[in-house]
Amino acid sequence: MRQRTFLRLCIGIPVMLFANAAVADGSGQWLNGQDAYSKVCGFCHDQGIGPVxxxxxxxxxxxxxxVRAGNRAMPAFRQSEIDDATLAKITEYIQ
Ligand code: HEC
Incomplete structure (x- = not known):
């Protein structure tokens, strides 16, 4: 396994666990697309782990x-983690 891929996984797995915990305790509600982006996607995509x-x-x-299927070091997110409405808002924000 390439070192960089390994590093991404080391960061990615805790992020996924964190995302799950946020949903499980009922606080997984985001204010808007920007909020969801910066709390979930931005963790990697604004920190040089994922591409801009x-x-x-x-x-x-x-x-x-x-987002739904993942791609190599990019983790997949299920409907229970990021629902379709939130994903649509995130997509709008990214664009
Ligand atoms: C754990 C870190 C991580 C998180 C969190 C994350 N991504 Fe990614 N993402 C990546 C990495 C790494 C890649 C590059 C994958 C590759 O090519 O190996 C990527 C690739 C992508 C791509 C393809 C970009 C391209 O030009 O090829 C999109 C679109 C994307 N992510 C969207 C999102 C969205 C939307 C979110 C939030 C719901 C998100 N990502 C959360 C790490 C992450």
């Missing part, structure tokens, strides 16, 4: 696909 996507990723189908 804000203002760069334009295709909403691609964003939805990557």
């Amino acid at each position: 996507i804000k203002g760069v990723a334009k295709n909403s189908d691609l964003i939805r696909l990557v």
